[in-house]
Amino acid sequence: MTPSSSSPTRSAWQNPWLFVALAALALAGWQWLETRQQLNNVQQEVARRLAESEAGNKEDRGAQKQLLAQVADLQAKLGALDGKLAEFQGQSETLQSFYQEMARSREEATLLEVEQAVTLAGQQLQLAGNVPVAVLALQTADARLARLDRPQYMPLRKALAKDLAQLTGLPFVDVPGISLRLEQVVAGIDKLPLAAYGRPVESSENPPAGNVLPWWQRSGGEIWQELKGLVRIQRFDREEPVLLAPGQSFFLRENLKLRLLNARLALLSRDQWTFRNELKVAQQWLTRHFVADDKAVQAAQATLRQMSATEINVELPSLNQSQAALRNVRTGKEKP
Template identity: 70%
Template sequence: MMPDNDTPPLQSPAPEPLSARRSGRFGLGLAVAVAALALAGWQWFETRQKLNDLQQEVTRQLGDFDTGHKEERGAQKLTREQLEILQAKLGAFENRFAEFQAQTEALKALNQDIARGREEATLLEVEQAITLAGQQLQLAGNVPVAVLALQTADARLARLDRPAHLPLRKALAKDLERLNALPFVDMPGVSLRLEQLIHGVDKLPLTAYGRPVEKKEARKEAAPVAPWWQNAGGEIWQELKGLVRIQRFDREDPALLAPGQDYFLRENLKLRLLNARLALFSRDQWTYRNELKVAQEWLGKYFDTNDKAVASAQSTLRQMSAAEINVELPNLNDTQAALRGLRQGRDKR
């Protein structure tokens, strides 16, 4: 809207003086400077506070870090100490384990030595048993003892239970089967019977002398029980009866012996029986039967066959003459060869 013309125009204020304007600008600049200074001081103070706080925080964190570092170093030290203790224990355990292994190896070696020693001792016993069996067969012809020796050797091998001993056990089984299949000859029994006959020869009555002497001696010992006059009469009567002797012979005349020849007869009969016993051990069938035949002839010719002892001796001699003693005995070559093979195998190892 345009102003009225009647209204007088506004007059601009009169310009202020130059000094006033300068002082106002100076005051304004001073205020701005003070404000800026105050602002800068406040900012500096605030920054200082933040720096202090930051320094305290850093100091605290450094302290915490130092504390944590110390604790960590303590933990590390403790860990190192525990690790050293564990290493020491581990070293001691390794040493003990090494000692235990050494002792175990020593025990194994000792057990092996003991086992080898036991096996060696057993094989030595087996070898001795086989040797004894061979000697009994070849020298004495004693089959039962040989069988017992071989059975003992097989039992010793069975206790070891080693596969390497199977060939020897098979050879032993074959030899035992062959020995058990042989006819039985009771050589010890025959030998004992011959020995009894030898000891009884002195008690057998002779045909030429009638009653044995020991019966006459028994009557003399029984005589002193009676009164003296009866004993004297009995002795006179015995002397009178000795002047005349009457005998009855229902067979051919007995062989007469010169005085004192009965001793040599009995000793020769003993020698015949001893020869038969030696022939038995050597398995000489012809000599054995021939000696027993001569002994039977002498018993029938010179001794009283009506006596029970003489008849029993003749019967025993007939039974022994019928026995077969010349049995072909097997050898133990297979068993001995298997034993040598086992020995050679052990020596090579």
């Protein structure tokens, strides 16, 4: 190589800009390669992300479809539940109306029982003067109202309580006991001995079988019985009893029974004057027509005297308060 030909080459290698250009070119190539590699990585990452997103979208669409199916199933079940709820509400309303109807019927029946009890108590007081039965009837009416436990019945219960307090404060008259004692006296009238006969009638005794008396003893016994019938021994140191024909004793006893039965009716109707008057007449008849020293007659006289001293004409209260309160309850229920 000649000096003339190598000089430009040396001068070119000695030029610094050439190295700069070469370095810049190498750097640019390296950056291009680096950028290309990064771009490839980004493309792969984007492709991967797109693939994952597509798979996620598919899963989301599947899950969405499944969720929509579940929602549709739930909506169907909810519709069925709504139908059952409506049916249950209808049945509940029907049962509620039926229960209300039963409650009204039960309440009406209870009010009817209360009305009957108050009416029975009033009848027992007015017709028979039977205070214990009237008290029991009013207590039964109050117990029926207590079972209802309704505030609208409190005025009626207060009226019942006032009437019960008045009835329980009355003096006790044992009307059934007095009536039974009169009945016992009436039952014993037929057994009381009459004073007009002087002595009880002797029953004829027949000779025992197997012991036949001779004819003369039998004839003597018959004659003696006839003679005994002709003679009667009687005391006259006291008032002579009224003589009665044999057939009149029956009517005497029956009339005495009628007197005592009239006294019993007067007792039930609380007629004090008639009660004492009939007992007085009965005592006079017992003294006049029956044996005074007989124990049965004396017991009958003592019973009649004790009953004559009994006060049976007790002023009974009316049940106006309870009846008025019951009418108010009925009027209030009839109003619309």
